[in-house]
Amino acid sequence: MATSAASVLDDQATHSFAKDQLKAIVERIERLEEEKKTISDDIKDVYGEAKGNGYDVKALRTIIRMRKQDANERAEQETILETYLQALGML
Amino acid sequence: MATSAASVLDDQATHSFAKDQLKAIVERIERLEEEKKTISDDIKDVYGEAKGNGYDVKALRTIIRMRKQDANERAEQETILETYLQALGML
Amino acid sequence: MATSAASVLDDQATHSFAKDQLKAIVERIERLEEEKKTISDDIKDVYGEAKGNGYDVKALRTIIRMRKQDANERAEQETILETYLQALGML
Amino acid sequence: MATSAASVLDDQATHSFAKDQLKAIVERIERLEEEKKTISDDIKDVYGEAKGNGYDVKALRTIIRMRKQDANERAEQETILETYLQALGML
DNA sequence: GGCTTTGTAAATCGTC
């Protein structure tokens, strides 16, 4: 079966487009991952610096983790409150 | 033993300083972790968007991973090359 | 190089042993995973039964999760206490 | 509106019952989850022990996973067979 | 039935 000149062009265009789109996606992700790595390194630096100033890194991590937990818990409390209000027909 | 007025002030100053420094460290880390989370979410968004456009997310991740490996390998090759050049007194 | 009759037997014995040992490990793990699956199914049954008695499964899960969090938190509090005591040279 | 003495008792009884039932459900689930965790830990122990005997844990996991897949496939084959037998009126 | 959430596995990183 023959393929018309038009459809060949279409195929090429479509193919090109797909390739460009994929490339764009990959590059966006790689760009973001680089930024993420930069920040991770910054965090490591802060811990390292703190350690240099006599802080116990493990304790610091514990503090950070607990504060995050507290935040999560507050969020959950709100969720529960909403659930109750919902159950009481107050929302 | 008595504590002089001066040392009380010193203690307070020292204590205040330690507290402020700790607070600063914690806040810097939390700030950075927030930024990191933002970027992680952005990455998820890109994958989600790609999925919406018909891409297979797992395959995309594989591509990203392979390209990272390739980059690492290239970097390693360069390291080896430099080592040789160094050994040959050409650097 | 020749291989004595004894070492052939040794090799076989060693090989057999290795094979049996590997088999034993695999079977122990598979046995445990079966048990684990049984329990998971039991848990699902309890939730299903509760649902049949008019309980809101999602709410039940929230209760279970919160109680677990509380337990974790208590455990962490103890960890922190120990850390402080350690720091104070009291352990 | 007034509430009769009888209905107060009923309410209390009902309330007590509901509370006890909920408590029973929660405790059953927590009990089962504990058992599940115990088994998970046992599995980890087996892997750890195997590692101590020179086995490669990742390879072991691969074996387990493949055998599970094979089992699933066998199960699927049986399902297909049953379907055929059913279709042929032989079940 | 897909889409999010949760649990598990793998990989990475810092430590000793």
Added chain:
DNA sequence: GACGATTTACAAAGCC
């Protein structure tokens, strides 16, 4: 460089 701890990726389960 092996080990444990943390982070990240994958898989499974539950919910809509």
